[in-house]
Amino acid sequence: MSAEMVRTAPRALLAFAAERPGAALAAIILGSIAFAAALAPLLAPQDPFDLTSFDLLDAGRPPAWLKGSDPRFLLGTDAQGRDLFSAILYGTRISLIVGVLAVAIQAALGVPLGLLATYRGGRVDTVVTRAADIQLSLSTLMMAIIVLALFRAGLGGESLSRYAVPLLVVVIGVAEWPYFARTARAAAQVEAVKDYVRAARALGGTGLGIVTRHILPNILSPLIVLATTQIAGAIMAEAALSFLGLGMPVTKPSLGTLIRSGYDLMFAGAWWVTVLPGLVLIAVLISVNVLGDALRDLLDPRRVAR
């Protein structure tokens, strides 16, 4: 990034925010949620993972704006008397971490494979493309459900709880590498025939050097856009798996787990235990998707011109 870009970036961002207030709002919402989640240990009045820090006597308290609430619990409590505000802060943290790490794996697998396909071409290209097609036809969520279900049925719920984070990250990460491979391959093929790449090759650059030093930096924009929407997908997948009881355990709840464990209470009238984490999840997902759309327009000038 040049010094010129760094200097004008803030103004460009402001102009963009004025043009797309929705995206700016999404950025602010997502930023505050991520910030609060990152600072969860400082902000949370209670440690939701520490079973001794809450009391069954406090169970089922409504949020502060409803009758029968307790000022200690801003968003009420769940069936165990756990402070819902603290649980949501920590849960959001887990959801975001799993989402980001899973997408990191997707990119770490997909981008090199896509570049390799472009750079080698021929049979390698065919193999990568076919493998991507097959992987995508299997449906991420179904594959993840099957893998985690077999893990749980074979090794028991205990082991699933212990290894939930790495398992979720790997399962969601491996399932969706093809999106990064396809995007990297398509973008790299466009770049590969451009003059600067030809010039680099004429100057004696080797294939690997050209790909990493010249092509990769020039295809980052579509990859960043893709990563954004993929993070939303990964967070949603994690929530769905946890909701099914195949993800994060009740002792270490993500947003999906909180929604699941609160669901039983809903018919007893305690709707907040399920609905509030649900609303946070929706806010995260909508913000990420709206930001993804905006980033696409920002980084791809052709679309703005339309």
Place this chain on the structure above:
Amino acid sequence: MQAIAAGLSFVGRRLMQAALVMLAILIIAFAVKDALGDPLREILGEAVPEAQREELRRELGLDRPWPEQLARYLGGAVKGDLGTSTIYKRPTLGVILAKFPASFELVLGASLIVLLFSVPAGVYCAVRPRTRGAQLILGLSVLGISIPVFLTGILLITLFSVWLGWLPAFGRGDTVRLGFWDTGLLTWDGLKHLILPALTLSSIMLPLFIRLVRGAMLDELGHDYVRTARAKGASPLRVWLAHALRNALLPLVAIGGLQVGTLIAYTLLTETVFQWPGMGFLFLEAVTRADIPLITTYLVFVGLLFVVTNTIVDIVSLMLDPRIGLEGA
């Protein structure tokens, strides 16, 4: 004549492929069953003398080498015998098939909603892209895609069951038995129970299909034949529906069919939220209680659905557009 022969050979090749994939799925299912399940413990329980165990082991053929056991499993599979459920103590395939009508009717209800709304909405957004209505539809579809299907279900239940008390929140309600098929579509109670689950399931598919129809329509509207038809004096409505929409639906069949895995996963989530007694709900029960034969049979069944749908989609695409797939034949 040649085209028909090429078409038949394509269908033949496609069926061969389908059979091979099914074989692979069965082998995986066998491997899973072999690795995770201990049929002796499931049948006898823990406290049984070793001699009796040995005897049963021999009787069941579990002391034979694994290729023989695999052959036996595959032989059983062809006859529809995929093992015995440890929860229900009945043949697994029968247990799953008994739950099939519930899942099917849920998917049917959702598909009807999707078909009814996605085509008009998608066409409208394509032909009148700048109207407020189109913007609203696309905005709502972003919202629909952003809300996980189980949350849509929970929010609908909160609103219509808990707060308003208009609609039931779980189960299938009264069903009528038609031969082997338990249907909830013929009773008022059954239909009332179907509304919220079907809406929930459609909420995730509808935005996707609206976008697909819109995208496909936009592509078609840019083609020359649309302009030609308009120049010949055909009314816009006729051009949109008789020409463009017909061509736009072809890629939709393909994409729609290929989503079957995702559809099964979403159905499973919806069934969990509404405690809908379908196959997905059964599968999760099997997982919680480690019923390995039932789990593997579910995998085989889902694999079969997947393979059959993909094969049909390929063949139907071929019939709708003979250009596909014949080059290599």
